[in-house]
Structures are given as structure tokens and as C-alpha cells.
Amino acid sequence: MTTHAARNDLAFRIAIASGKGGTGKTFVATNLFYSLLKQNIPVTLADCDAEGPNDAIFFPGRPVRSLPVTRRTPVIDERICTFCGKCRQFCSFHAIFMLPVSRVIRCMDELCHGCGACLYACDAGAISEKEVQMGELNVFSVTRTARIVESRMQPGFPSPVTLIKAAIREAGHANTPLPGHSVLPGHTVLLDAPPGIGCPFVQTVSLADYVILVTEPTPFGLSDLKQSVECLQTMEKPFGVVLNRAGTGNDGVNEYLDKEGFPLLMEIPFEREIAFNYARGRLVCKSWPGFQHALVKMHELIRRTYGNGHHQR
Amino acid sequence: METAIISGKGGTGKSCIAAAFASLLNPVVLADCDVETANLFLLFDPLPEETQVFIGGRSAHIDGTLCTNCGLCMEYCRYDAVYLSDGQVAIDEANCEGCGLCSRVCPRQAIAMVDNDKSRLYSGSFRHGQMIYARLAPGEDNSGKLVGLVREKASALALDKQIEDILIDGPPGIGCPVMSAITGVDRVVIVTEPSMSGLLDLQRLLEVVNGFGPSTWVILNKHDLHPAMARRIESFCRKSGIAIAGKLPFDPLVPEAMVHCKSIIEWAPHSGVARELKKIWNTITNQTDNNLWKHKTRVSTPD
Numbered sequence: 001m002t003t004h005a006a007r008n009d010l011a012f013r014i015a016i017a018s019g020k021g022g023t024g025k026t027f028v029a030t031n032l033f034y035s036l037l038k039q040n041i042p043v044t045l046a047d048c049d050a051e052g053p054n055d056a057i058f059f060p061g062r063p064v065r066s067l068p069v070t071r072r073t074p075v076i077d078e079r080i081c082t083f084c085g086k087c088r089q090f091c092s093f094h095a096i097f098m099l100p101v102s103r104v105i106r107c108m109d110e111l112c113h114g115c116g117a118c119l120y121a122c123d124a125g126a127i128s129e130k131e132v133q134m135g136e137l138n139v140f141s142v143t144r145t146a147r148i149v150e151s152r153m154q155p156g157f158p159s160p161v162t163l164i165k166a167a168i169r170e171a172g173h174a175n176t177p178l179p180g181h182s183v184l185p186g187h188t189v190l191l192d193a194p195p196g197i198g199c200p201f202v203q204t205v206s207l208a209d210y211v212i213l214v215t216e217p218t219p220f221g222l223s224d225l226k227q228s229v230e231c232l233q234t235m236e237k238p239f240g241v242v243l244n245r246a247g248t249g250n251d252g253v254n255e256y257l258d259k260e261g262f263p264l265l266m267e268i269p270f271e272r273e274i275a276f277n278y279a280r281g282r283l284v285c286k287s288w289p290g291f292q293h294a295l296v297k298m299h300e301l302i303r304r305t306y307g308n309g310h311h312q313r
Numbered sequence: 314m315e316t317a318i319i320s321g322k323g324g325t326g327k328s329c330i331a332a333a334f335a336s337l338l339n340p341v342v343l344a345d346c347d348v349e350t351a352n353l354f355l356l357f358d359p360l361p362e363e364t365q366v367f368i369g370g371r372s373a374h375i376d377g378t379l380c381t382n383c384g385l386c387m388e389y390c391r392y393d394a395v396y397l398s399d400g401q402v403a404i405d406e407a408n409c410e411g412c413g414l415c416s417r418v419c420p421r422q423a424i425a426m427v428d429n430d431k432s433r434l435y436s437g438s439f440r441h442g443q444m445i446y447a448r449l450a451p452g453e454d455n456s457g458k459l460v461g462l463v464r465e466k467a468s469a470l471a472l473d474k475q476i477e478d479i480l481i482d483g484p485p486g487i488g489c490p491v492m493s494a495i496t497g498v499d500r501v502v503i504v505t506e507p508s509m510s511g512l513l514d515l516q517r518l519l520e521v522v523n524g525f526g527p528s529t530w531v532i533l534n535k536h537d538l539h540p541a542m543a544r545r546i547e548s549f550c551r552k553s554g555i556a557i558a559g560k561l562p563f564d565p566l567v568p569e570a571m572v573h574c575k576s577i578i579e580w581a582p583h584s585g586v587a588r589e590l591k592k593i594w595n596t597i598t599n600q601t602d603n604n605l606w607k608h609k610t611r612v613s614t615p616d
Contacts, residue, residue, distance in 0.1 A: 019350045021323010021485040026510065051486040052321055052517065054510040072391075092371065092413045092426075115412030116391055155521050158457070158489045161410075165393075195323045195485055196349035202452035206407035218571050220328065220352045227350060231451035235407070248565065250572045272538070275563075279508035279539035 010186050011044070011172040012303060015208035017193035017201060019224030023214045024244035024268070025049075027278055029192040030058045031285040035295040037146035042187035044146070046171035048204045049194045050153040050160035056140055057281050059148060063138035069151075069166045070131040071114040074107045080126035081105055087118035087127065110156060135163045137170055145187075147171075160194070161203050168207050188299065197231050205232065210306050211239040212265065217249035222256060229262070238306060245270035265298050315498040316597070317346075319483035319491060319522075321514030325506045326534040328352050329567055331482035332576035333590045338478045340442035344467035346460045346494040347484045348432075348447040356574050359439035359446075367432040367462060369453035371411040373404045379423035386415035386424060407452060429453050436466055443470045457489035464494070487514075487521045495522065500597060501529045502558065507542035512549065519553065530558040530597050537562045556600070559593035561586055 016029040026049075033045040033055075047055040056063075076087075076096075083100040095111035096118060098104070107118070109132065119127050135153040142148060151167035153160045171189045191208055194200040205211050211232055215225040225241070232239050239262075243253055246267040257264050268274075268291070277284050285292040318334070320327045332353060335343045345353045373394070382402050387395040394408035395415060404415075416424035431450030436443065445466045449456050467479050483494040495501050501522055505515045515531070522529055531550050536543040543560070550557050562585065570580030578587050 020352075021350075023324060051488050052510070052514045054513060057509050057513070090413070090417060092411060113410055113412060114391065115410065115414050116389070117412055117414040117417065120389065120414060120417065153488075155487050155517065159454075160488065196456075197451045198349045198449060198456050199452060199454050201349075202407050218568055219355050219574065220571065223352060223355055224350045227451070234451065249568050275535075275538050279506075279511075279542055281509040 011189040012186060012307070013168070013172065013189045013191055013208045013210075014299075014302060015191040015193050015205045015211045016214060017205055017211055017228065018195065018214045019197050019201075019228040020215070020221055021195040023216045023221060024242075025195070025214050026054055026192055027244065027284075028212065028214050028242055029190055030055055031283055031291065032295045032299065033146070033148075033190055034058075034283050035285055035292040036188060036299060037143050038292065039296055040145060041299070042145040043190065044171045044187065045148045045190045045192065046167045047148065047150040047192045048164045048167055048200070049192055050135060050151040050163045050167075050200070051194065053150045053152050055192055056138070056148050056150050058283055059140060059142050061140055061142070063150075064141045065139040067137045067139070067166075067170070068133045069135050069137060069163050071134045071162055072116065072129045073109050073112050073114055073132050074118050074127050075130050076105050076107060076118075077126045077128070078103055078105055080124055082124045082126070084123070086121045086123065090117040090121035092117065110158060113158070114162075135160070137163070137167055139170070160200050164194070164200055164203050165207075168204070188303070197227050202231065202235070205237060206235060208237065210302050211237050212242055213239055214242045214244055215253055216245045217243060217247075217251070217253050219250075219252060221249070222252045225253060226256070229260075240265040240302070243267045266294060314477060314500070314598075315479045315481065316500045316502060317481040317483050317495045317498045318502045318504060319494065319518065320485060320504040321487055321518035322505065322510050323485040325504045325511065326561075326567070327485075327504045328482055329571060329577065330502075330504055330532060330534070330590070331480060332356050333578045333587070334594055335441050335480055336576040336578035337591060337594050338441065338480065340474075340476045340478075342442055342467045342471045342474070342476050342479045343439070343444045344463050344479060344481045345444070345446035346463050346481050346490070348449045348456050348459045348463065348490070349484065351446045351448060353482055354435075354444070354446050356571065356576060357439040357441070357444060358574065359435075359444040360437040361435045362437035363435070365434040365462075365466075366430050367434050367447065367449075367459050369429045369432045369449060369455045369459065371413065371426040371428055372406055372409045373411070373413070373415050374425050374427050375402060375404055376423045376425065377401065379421045381421055381423075383420065385418050385420065389414050389418050411454060432459060434459070434462055434466065436470060442476055443467075443474055445470065456484070457493040460484065460490050460493040487517050491518075491521060495527070498527050501527050502532060502597065503529065504532045504534055505546060506535050507533065507539040507546060509542070512542070512546050515546065516549070519555065528600070529555055531555055532558050532593060533560040535563040536560040558596050559589055561589055561593075
């Protein structure tokens with residue numbers, strides 16, 4: 001499984017992902033973002049967890065720009081419809097509901113993926129399309145060289161994939177910076193990925209140049225890490241592992257990484273104070289220079305090894 | 314009685330709490346509905362007695378010998394899933410949503426829709442009853458449908474083995490899989506933790522749950538990690554009329570139990586956390602049963 005979607009930006013994208021929820025994806029993403037912006041490294045953080053975006057709470061401020069994200073959905077005119085049933089037959093998502101006898105036909109928006117197959121199917125010209133808003137992108141300006149692009153889905157939509165794509169596109173666009181911004185070609189884009197290994201996760205990492213997998217030293221953490229790794233390997237994505245809450249649990253993750261020869265990028269020890277500060281919406285690296293330094297070094301190493309992104313694809 | 318345990322935010326301790334309740338219920342039908350990253354089978358090591366194939370949607374495959382590279386499919390695809398690779402039309406599997414429009418428009422019938430059949434559903438017995446869990450293949454769609462299938466299987470097993478209680482360990486998030494996991498259950502238990510993300514995710518999740526109307530409870534896990542935020546969540550729950558079933562402290566015994574593949578009830582039955590969990594379970598069951606009973610009498614009263 002590889003992706004070849006057209007790239008029209010020059011950013012280097014690092015996805016921060018994990019199969020298991022709550023291992024510290026957002027923790028690593030926000031602290032890495034802060035550490036880089038402190039070094040004046042041009043960086044954009046894209047919060048791709050559209051079902052639960054939380055990155056922006058660590059960086060107070062109002063969004064400077066808000067863009068609605070829409071999806072097309074069919075509108076069927078019952079007066080023109082001949083109730084031939086072709087659209088229902090063409091719909092792969094069972095979103096067309098039809099009662100020919102009572103002359104009722106409609107599209108169930110919560111099932112519709114907006115593919116346009118029904119529009120293509122209709123010979124009577126009874127189907128047109130309208131745009132429905134499925135969520136929004138919020139752009140936050142943090143410093144002159146650092147932005148956050150947050151994707152936020154409205155509850156009740158089947159899939160956040162369209163939003164995630166829009167967020168990544170927006171984050172990478174060096175040619176449409178905010179007023180007063182200087183987003184440089186080749187800047188780093190951090191993608192805070194949604195949890196799991198389903199479509200939203202695959203969509204996010206498929207657009208990344210490198211993936212940081214965050215895990216914890218427990219059997220649950222290890223099992224989910226193995227699944228994420230398996231997935232990244234079929235996609236041929238380079239990756240490394242950050243072990244959060246090191247010192248708790250067991251050595252399973254370390255033994256697995258040693259055995260397979262996968263890079264362990266960093267171990268973050270478990271400390272009550274870290275958990276406490278994080279829970280308060282504070283950036284741990286602000287009061288922990290060693291952590292900040294380690295994050296900057298990690299970024300440098302990744303960029304040095306995997307380049308600038310723009311020569312790929 | 315069907316009880317679903319969910320949490321908007323991942324890693325709040327949902328599975329550990331589900332495991333503890335399963336040990337208390339004994340016998341129970343345990344349905345692991347976190348189909349993307351199932352974990353409970355690691356703790357309970359069930360005997361896989363039955364395996365089912367789950368078709369998680371379809372994806373397009375191009376037959377290069379029939380394709381003339383006319384590009385019509387590329388024009389119609391709305392997911393950027395058709396691209397040119399060295400002058401040859403190809404499908405990007407990560408982007409393909411399986412709508413099948415490309416195969417419909419192809420004038421040479423060069424595109425076939427192939428079932429994604431790598432996902433599995435397992436069921437079998439474990440030390441506290443019956444267990445169902447699933448494995449969604451990476452990147453496959455329809456996890457909500459798979460959740461529905463896990464629940465269907467759970468109901469069938471409960472009927473077959475005469476087990477009263479079904480416990481659902483739900484998926485994270487607020488999307489389709491969650492809705493699928495809580496539709497029609499008797500009780501919903503939301504596990505949250507005292508952090509800003511914990512509060513925001515709880516609020517978003519309640520927007521979804523409120524549409525369903527079962528009795529809803531909140532468990533505040535690791536409440537002592539940030540007492541002020543814990544109070545804020547408590548007052549939010551009070552204002553929204555959501556009952557807090559109980560609070561659990563952060564205790565290293567919980568990860569320790571997990572490392573030894575035991576629930577906290579099995580590993581340290583006399584610990585503070587275990588005692589608190591028993592209390593919470595009693596609160597939830599008594600209250601819900603009372604409510605149901607009231608509901609039933611009201612319905613049966615003649616006008």
C-alpha cells in the first residue's frame with residue numbers, strides 16, 4: 001500500500017501516531033512543536049484528530065482564520081425521478097432510501113460518502129448536488145514562523161478523512177501564508193494523527209514523509225505498536241519509536257525494538273509532575289530544558305536522514 | 314443487560330475498567346468493540362472457538378491488459394485515488410473509498426471492485442464467560458459495521474449460553490464506531506480523566522450520547538493527578554445532570570496487573586482501587602435497575 005497523491009508543497013511532514021489512544025501523541029506533538037518554534041525553525045502543527053482536536057489548548061489564542069470544510073451530497077427531485085432504482089444500485093454505501101409506491105426517495109446524509117455515483121447513474125436528470133458542512137479548519141498563529149491548523153469534525157459524520165486531507169493541504173501550503181507570516185519552503189509540518197489503524201490513521205500517515213510512533217511499556221502498548229508497525233511497513237514508511245512513561249510496566253517494547261532493529265528515538269520517563277503539568281494544559285518542555293533539547297535533536301536527526309521532503313515524489 | 318464502556322479520549326483506562334467489571338460479573342459476555350486496536354484478549358487469553366471473515370468494504374483494481382489509459386476514471390474519482398504512474402493509470406489504495414464509480418465509468422470494464430477480506434471476528438470462552446473480539450485490517454473502512462457485528466455475535470452468545478450480562482468495551486472517539494457501540498444499550502459508562510483534553514472530549518462525547526438516551530454514568534479515573542481539574546469535571550457533570558458513578562485514584566497496581574495479564578480485581582482484590590470499582594459497579598447496577606423498574610411499572614399502568 002503506497003500513496004502517490006500529488007504533492008504541491010515543499011514541506012517535510014512528520015506524523016506523530018500511535019495505535020493505542022492516550023499514549024502521548026498530543027503530548028509529543030505539542031512539545032515538539034514548541035521546541036522547534038523556540039529555535040525559530042519554521043513549523044506548522046496540523047491536528048488531524050478531527051474527532052477530538054486538542055492541540056490548540058496548549059497555545060492560547062483565537063483562530064486567525066476559520067475555513068468551513070464541505071462535502072457534496074445528492075439532492076433528489078421526486079417530481080422528476082422515475083424510480084428506476086439505478087442510483088440505489090450504484091450506491092456502494094446503501095445511502096439511497098426509496099419507496100417507489102409512495103414516490104419517496106432520499107439520500108441518508110449520515111451514510112453518504114459524496115462519491116457522485118448516483119449523479120452519474122441517474123438518466124432522468126433528477127439528481128443534483130449541494131454542499132454540506134462536515135467540519136472546519138481553524139488556523140492559529142503562534143509566532144511569525146509557527147502556525148497550528150486544527151481540523152474539527154461536526155458530530156454525526158461517518159468519516160473525517162476529507163477534513164484530514166484538507167488540514168494537511170492547508171498546513172503544507174507555504175505559498176499561502178498568513179499576513180505577516182514567513183512560511184518557508186521546506187518547513188516542517190507536524191501531523192498529530194488520529195488514534196487507531198483505520199482509514200483516518202492511514203490517510204494521515206500516507207501523506208507523511210516520516211512517522212514517529214508513540215507507545216507505552218505495557219502489553220496493550222506493545223500489541224498496538226506491532227499493529228501500527230505492520231501497517232507502516234506495508235506502506236513503506238520510515239518510522240521510529242518514542243517510548244512514553246518509561247520505567248513503568250515491563251520491558252516488552254524495548255525487547256521487541258531490539259529484536260527487530262527498529263530505532264528507539266527517545267524514552268520519556270514517567271513522573272507524576274509531568275502528568276500533572278500536562279493535565280493542566282501546560283507544556284512540560286517549558287520547564288524542562290533537557291526535554292526541549294532532546295526534541296530539537298530528534299527533529300534534526302530525522303530531517304538530516306530523510307531530507308527535505310521536496311525531492312520525494 | 315447491556316453496558317457499554319466508552320471514552321472520547323484514548324488511554325483513560327477504559328479497557329482496564331471493562332476488564333475489572335468483567336471479573337466482577339462472572340459469567341459475562343465480553344464484547345471488545347475497539348476493533349481497530351483490540352486489547353482485552355491479551356488479558357483474558359480466550360480460547361478462539363470460532364473465526365468469521367468480515368468484508369470491510371471494497372477497493373478498485375485495474376487490469377492493465379484491458380486499460381487504455383483514457384483517464385475517464387481519474388476524471389470521475391473524487392478521492393484522488395486514481396493517478397498516473399509512468400504514464401499508466403493506477404489506484405492509490407490509501408485514498409480509495411471503494412465507491413466503485415471508476416469501475417462504472419470505465420468503457421473497457423478494466424476496473425474490478427475487490428472485497429477487502431482481511432478483517433476477522435473471533436469468539437470463544439474465557440475464564441469469566443464468553444468473549445468476542447475483532448481485528449480490523451489496517452486502513453479498512455466500516456469499523457462501525459464491524460462493531461455492530463461484534464455486538465450481534467455477543468447477543469447471540471448471551472442467548473445461547475444463558476448469560477444475562479453483556480459488557481461492551483467501546484472504541485475511542487465520537488464517530489460512527491462509537492455510535493454503533495452504544496445504540497440500544499441499557500447503560501453507558503464514560504471513563505474520563507482530569508485533564509483539559511479529558512474534559513473537552515467528555516463534552517463532545519456527551520453531545521453524541523445524549524441523542525441515544527440510555528442511563529449515562531461518568532467514572533473519573535486518576536482523579537488525584539489533578540484535583541482542581543477533577544473538581545471542574547465534577548461540577549460540569551453536575552450542571553449537565555450526568556451522575557458520577559465514582560472516582561478512582563492513580564495506582565501503580567493497575568499497570569502492574571495489566572503487565573501480569575490480570576484485571577485489577579484478579580490481581581489485587583483487596584486494594585483500594587478494586588474496592589472502589591466494586592462500589593462503582595453496585596451504584597451503576599442498582600440505580601439503573603431501579604430506573605428500569607420504575608419505567609416498566611409506568612408503562613404497564615392502564616390509563
